Amino acid sequence: MAAATTRIRAAVVGTGGIVSGSHLPALRAQADRVDLVAGVDVDEGRLAAFRTQAAEPGETGPGFTVTGYTDLAAMLEAERPDLVLIGTPPSLHREQTVAALRAGAWVLCEKPLCLTLAEYDEIAAAEAAEKPDGGPYASVVFQHRYGSGAVHARELLTSGELGKPLVAHCQTTWYRNTEYYAVPWRGRWDSEGGGPSMGHGIHQMDLLLYLLGDWTEIRAMAGRLVHDVESEDVSTALVRFANGAVATVVNSVVSPDEVSRIRIDCADATVELTHLYGHTNDDWVYTPAPHTRDAADRIAHWRTPAADLPSSHTAQLAVVLDAMRDGIRPPGSGPDARRTMEFLAALYKSAFTGRPVHAGEIAPGDPYYDAMHGNHPDWAPAKEN
Known part of the structure; x- marks a missing residue:
């Protein structure tokens, strides 16, 4: 594909806070191999402000000359971008992702990539229909995976250096007031896809x-x-993993003392991450088991990743651009990302039905495949007369 050998032409869809505050600096930081050529927004005033902002150099890199559009189809036809970054409300993600894929563009979309497993499988079908090997592919923004601390922790866990994983805790306890939910699309199944599980805790x-x-x-x-x-x-x-580990998960938007945390107790060490919206190497703490030999040396290794890269959109974008260059599926896409979406659907199904849900259980024909609320009478939105 052209993007593998030439400078990548990128476009953004939605020019609000997440795009201007996170995607634009990430694009500037990768300006040696990507050009931001277009922006799409139905709000012409917001679009104009973004174009002005993009034209000025920022802390992470140079300015971009951005052509503005109020219609996605018109932009895709005129610009033929190699990469489309999507930062619109969640209800638009599936349609916009599929449109970009069909135009031959790779996609990096804010979470959630879509609202249901059914929508996810529509995106997968669009990927396969366009080009089964070599892209384009659709990735979802899960930037916490890409900080060097997370990469290092995963290497230690998968190599067995920390011992067998046994018990884990995953916590996203945040606070959102009533004004937060005054935004019309928030708190609704058809526009946000769910509550703090889908919109906040999904990252952790x-x-x-x-x-x-x-x-x-x-x-x-x-x-x-x-x-x-x-x-x-x-x-x-409560979650059971294939490796035998068990975990607790808590998601909240009613917690005044806000924190994001993951803790994994293994046979030989505990690894713990405590942060709020992003982590650095210093946010990861390793504690050896009492029986650990050469503890000082092992702790020094555990606490010293090979790189020092905070979790960020910039870190994930670099990995996506590498995948485009190599014509391979990026991490955080395909079956890997579907696993997270299936986990969310299973969480909702278990919560609303009061029974355990197993991986692979939610398939076409299951009400939780087509809607996270599963048409449960206590949770589905009231039908209009």
Whole structure:
């Protein structure tokens, strides 16, 4: 493909805060191999402000000359970008991702990539229809995987250096007030896809799966404890992994003391990450078991990743661009990303039905395949008369 051998032509869809604050600096940082050529937004004022911002050099790199469009199809036809970065509300992701893939562009889309497993499989079908080998592929923004601390922790866990993983905890306990939910698309199944499980905790849960691998069973609960919304504002879960480890998961938007945390107790050491919206190497802590020999040397190795790269959109974009260059599927796409979406669907199904859900159980014909609320009478949105 052209993007493998020439400078990559990129476009952004949605020019609000996540694109201007995270994707634009990431693109500037990769300006030696990518040009931002176009932006799409239905709000002409916001689009104009973004174009002005993009034209000025930033802390991470040079400015870009961006052509503005209010229609995605028109942009795809006129610009033929190699890469499309999507930062619109979640209900638009599936349609915009499929349109970009069909135009021959790779995609890096904000989480969630789509709202249901059914929508995810539509995206997978669009990938296969365009070019089964070598791309284009659609990736979802799970930037916490790409910090050097996470990469290093995964290497230690998968190599067995920390011993067998035994017990884990995954926590996303944040706080969102009523003004947050005044935004029309928030808190609704058809526009956001879910509550803090889908919109907030998804990052930490994806990181947990990145570190521990395949899950096999989940038992969950959810509630609306504070906010008057369709979806949950709290969820909890017990999870069993294929490697035998068991974990607890907590997601909340009613917690005044905000924190994001992962802890994994292994036979020979505990690894713990505590942060809020992003991590560095210093946020990872390793504690050896009492029986550990040469503990000082081992701790020094555990706490010293080969690189020093914070988790960020910049870190993930670099990996996507490498994959484009090599014509290979990026991590955080395909079956890897589907596993996280299936985990979310299973969490909701278990919470709403009150029974355990196993990996692979939610297939076409299951109500939780087509909607995260599964048409449960206590959770599905009220039907209009």
